[in-house]
Amino acid sequence: MVELSHDSRPIIGRGPPLGATFLTLALASVALMVADTRYHQLERVREWLSAAAYPVQVAVDLPFRAWNWLTGSFADRGRLREANLELTARLRLANLQLQRFAALEDENRRLRDMRENSAGIADRVLVASIMNVDLDPFRHRVLLDKGARDGVFKGQAVLDAEGIFGQVSQVHAETAEVILITDAEHAIPVQSNRSGLRTIAVGTGDSGRLSLPFVTVESDLKAGDLLISTGIGGVFPRGYPVAEVTRVDRTAAATFALVDARPTSQLDRNREVLLVWFTAPAAPQEPAADTPASTEAPSEQPQ
């Protein structure tokens, strides 16, 4: 039972009445919500407040980072050797493939140049790590440790080694919030690698599933098809894997087929992701690149 203390008298004649304070604060919150969602007037305020939140986020993230560092630096020799051997083997394989790709890319570029079509291929990447901070459990958002100071911008594409991860939804000074492709509010234009069919993949709020709601019953799509990004819209670079079709349900009576896909990128357990700068196919726009030192090849972070 809650203990009675000496100051248990109700508030009488002390400060403004409770109801008035409540009404003021409640109206203030409603005004804030309206200003934030309808008019987007609060970018500046959010910037200040997120500067106050940053130390908290760092403090929460720090123990996990320290633990990772500790386990990393005290890993036993045998395990490191094993990992090293495996990585060397993988690198050799990747290099072999890369040699072929270099020739193909050259050829592709020449062909594109002939058609005067600049390719939407990632030309600068920045490695960012996901902070160990839980945002709303019902939205698929993560916090990255790179922000406006590193040249991150709103709407920037985020990739990982296996495919498209999401896009930046909010930029703060030191951090950036990323909305994953599986968030229920996210949609991405995709194309089947096999048949060339174009459609839209919508997040479901379930971390292992995307849904393709606009596929007609007759369209050429089957389980196992790889969906790649089309580059339409200019947010994502073109030609990166997004998801693999897992289920196509066709009912003769319905107009649209029920199609599910599994994201190729490791959405729930990834630690490092890549922020991507690329030349958009339609309107080329290069953001100010003020951190040349942070440009790294993705192969430097084999995880």
Added chain:
Amino acid sequence: MRPTNFTRRLLYWVSVAAGLVLAVVPLPEWLGPARPDLALLAVIYWILTSPRIAGLGYAWLAGLFLDVLRGMTLGQHALGFVLVAFLTHRAQLRMRMFPILHQAGAVMLLLAVYQFVIFWTDGLTGHGYTGWNRWLPVLSGALLWPLIVAAGDTLTRRSR
């Protein structure tokens, strides 16, 4: 008299701030949706024990800070916090007389009001998530209430 009030005020601020930090500490994925709203439970506890110290202003600020921490629409949690704080203030003379289980039931109602505010404003701003596990924090918070009271009472007794 004076220093006691000061330590209580300090305890109030620190405990709510700790609740806010715990609101973003990563949990395993299956446990994440059931995370109790510790900051709000702390606000309720302090309003019940020391209503003259725990006002609405700090509760509102705590809610606003939670909005920023979680990257939600500004004002959502602030509204929830201030509404719950107000209702608790209104009911505190009755609530503090309840036996502990009865009190946990009342707290569950308050948490449900809070969760409903978040749910409703989520829907208005277009982020509606309608799964049943959205209401898990209400249950986990109510189950945790006796522990919160025990911990808080131990703290305040020592500080007196």
